[in-house]
Amino acid sequence: MIIILEPNITQESKEFKDLMEYLKRFPHLQIKVMEHKGVTRSLIEVHLIGEDYMVSQEEIENLPGVEKAIKVTAKYRLLGRHGALTDFGFEYKGLQFSQESFHIFAGPCAVDTYENTEAIFRALKEVGLCCARMGAYKPRTSPYDFQGHGKACLPWLFDLAGKYGIKVIAMEVLAPHHIEEIQEALEDAGHPCGIILQIGTRNAQNFELLKAVGKQQDFPVLYKRGFGLSLEECLNAAEYIASEGNTKIIFCLRGVRTHLGDPHRNLVDFAHVPVVKRLTRLPVCIDPSHPIGSKVKAPDGIRDIYHVTAQGVIAGANAILVEFHPQPEKALCDGPQSLPLTELPLFLEFVQKVRETYLDLKKLV
Ligand code: PEP
Numbered sequence: 030m031i032i033i034l035e036p037n038i039t040q041e042s043k044e045f046k047d048l049m050e051y052l053k054r055f056p057h058l059q060i061k062v063m064e065h066k067g068v069t070r071s072l073i074e075v076h077l078i079g080e081d082y083m084v085s086q087e088e089i090e091n092l093p094g095v096e097k098a099i100k101v102t103a104k105y106r107l108l109g110r111h112g113a114l115t116d117f118g119f120e121y122k123g124l125q126f127s128q129e130s131f132h133i134f135a136g137p138c139a140v141d142t143y144e145n146t147e148a149i150f151r152a153l154k155e156v157g158l159c160c161a162r163m164g165a166y167k168p169r170t171s172p173y174d175f176q177g178h179g180k181a182c183l184p185w186l187f188d189l190a191g192k193y194g195i196k197v198i199a200m201e202v203l204a205p206h207h208i209e210e211i212q213e214a215l216e217d218a219g220h221p222c223g224i225i226l227q228i229g230t231r232n233a234q235n236f237e238l239l240k241a242v243g244k245q246q247d248f249p250v251l252y253k254r255g256f257g258l259s260l261e262e263c264l265n266a267a268e269y270i271a272s273e274g275n276t277k278i279i280f281c282l283r284g285v286r287t288h289l290g291d292p293h294r295n296l297v298d299f300a301h302v303p304v305v306k307r308l309t310r311l312p313v314c315i316d317p318s319h320p321i322g323s324k325v326k327a328p329d330g331i332r333d334i335y336h337v338t339a340q341g342v343i344a345g346a347n348a349i350l351v352e353f354h355p356q357p358e359k360a361l362c363d364g365p366q367s368l369p370l371t372e373l374p375l376f377l378e379f380v381q382k383v384r385e386t387y388l389d390l391k392k393l394v
């Protein structure tokens with residue numbers, strides 16, 4: 030059972046202490062106070078052990094300071110909607126992330142040269158965007174492919190981000206020590222930007238990594254759906270992150286692999302945007318680049334990215350993670366699916382129009 034306290038009850042208040050004292054009288058209750066920094070209300074989670082609970086939901090609801098007690102199933106216990114808990118979202122680096130917000134994270138699959146990175150940040154600034162995607166640690170299918178510059182590129186990358194007013198970079202981590210490397214590099218650079226830790230599709234059920242990003246509170250997490258996992262498996266994986274204390278999570282759909290020989294690398298699963306928004310309180314991101322993959326090439330095939338993006342935005346996506354490169358043909362990773370940087374203004378205009386249409390259509394249903 031989760032108890033939601035009245036919004037004005039803090040952990041320091043007398044009502045809170047009295048309530049905890051009262052609950053402790055029942056030996057069959059296991060009580061865990063959840064730290065939900067981004068949530069406007071405090072939560073207490075109470076596990077009832079045994080059939081005979083001795084204390085009922087109604088009794089708890091009548092205690093001072095308790096606004097609501099909700100019985101929650103084991104499923105998506107923290108991230109699920111569960112009736113009253115609908116106002117979930119978080120603030121990071123002055124930006125709001127919720128099921129109402131909308132952000133675009135554009136950039137290369139992998140950070141390569143200083144010049145290319147600067148060109149990308151400059152282009153983002155010119156069109157008024159302040160979020161980027163950048164890979165320093167790359168999980169590649171072949172061990173002989175470019176694996177990313179790793180921590181070596183972080184100092185100049187963060188300096189450049191600061192110079193061009195980039196507030197947040199989504200960056201994949203493959204192992205817990207990558208989080209520390211990012212933390213150290215940000216500190217050394219004087220925290221010029223924020224980082225959202227990306228969990229890639231290949232690590233979608235790497236539970237130790239999920240627990241590691243869940244334990245740290247410095248960075249929000251962008252969790253990408255596993256390409257061969259059901260939605261339920263992925264929502265449970267996101268719940269792993271939350272269960273360790275970090276509920277600043279964005280759920281990202283990026284296509285799933287089928288046996289049907291798709292014209293694209295993965296089947297676009299953006300019809301699941303409203304489903305994730307209905308089942309959980311998470312903002313939902315779409316990645317149009319990875320389902321398209323290298324199967325389509327410029328100049329014609331790459332246009333699919335626009336149409337696929339439109340599907341996700343019309344479905345109610347709260348963010349887009351999309352690959353752009355100044356010279357896609359020279360990119361060290363995922364060049365064929367990257368849009369040329371010169372198209373950034375066009376992409377933005379396109380997306381803004383689709384988003385406006387979505388907001389209009391939303392009023393109808
Ligand atoms: C990426 O975003 O560059 C990436 C590797 O994505 P995914 O994990 O979805 O394949």
Ligand code: MN
Binds near residue numbers: 362
């Ligand atoms: Mn990529």
